[in-house]
Amino acid sequence: MAGIEKDYYNILEGLKEKIRLARQKAALAVNRELLQVYWEIGNAILQQQKEEGWGKKIISRLAKDLKSEFDDMKGLSERNLVYMQTFAGTWPHYPFTQPLVAETQDELKKPGSTITQPAVAELQSAENKAGVIVHVAPAQLTKEELIKEVIS
Template sequence: MKQRYISTQIKAAVKVNTERLYFNWQLGRDLVERKAEEKWGKGIVEQLSLDLQNEFPDEKGFSARNLWNCQNVSYSKLHFSSFLKINTALSVPQKDIVLI
């Protein structure tokens, strides 16, 4: 029983972390897309950070620095996905792509 309970706790923690990572990636993606579409300036990240911190004062991870990191990771992921699609179209084997 104890081991089953511990296993359940671990699975729950992994699920929560997975969902939070996905949320952060989506947040970063939204910032990238909206800044491109609507020509938002740098101030939007700082304002969104303040808004999220005010709305969810007990939560961590809504600093402006973290939001910039979310955006940068999402931006890199968007470009890397495009890179993979182009390489696939050119028939470059996936095993030849090296991640640094």
């Protein structure tokens, strides 16, 4: 009977690890997609400003219309759209995280690897040390902090 128990716990531990890994991969995928969308929104604003001289009123209108369409989604305020615009302007050649995804997946396979979201307080203290590009995690990170967060 002891052998059956040992086999059961081995299977259980293996399944728990698979679930943890799947959760980590899902979190990475969500963050990657959100960053891509934030950059695309910011880039669209930048392009329109260059072509047509858009001002703050258009950003305000965009925020209102996007919030109206996606009322369940947070982060589409006027202030955040300005942050997205700053993000796209700071890194015009985004997506810079694509090559890092494979590296991160390799890191996730290591025993004990976890991905955590930094606390807002950590981000705010980082804000005093270096130029911050956009709003709260993962968007309120410097390029170095963002890369470190994706890898760790």
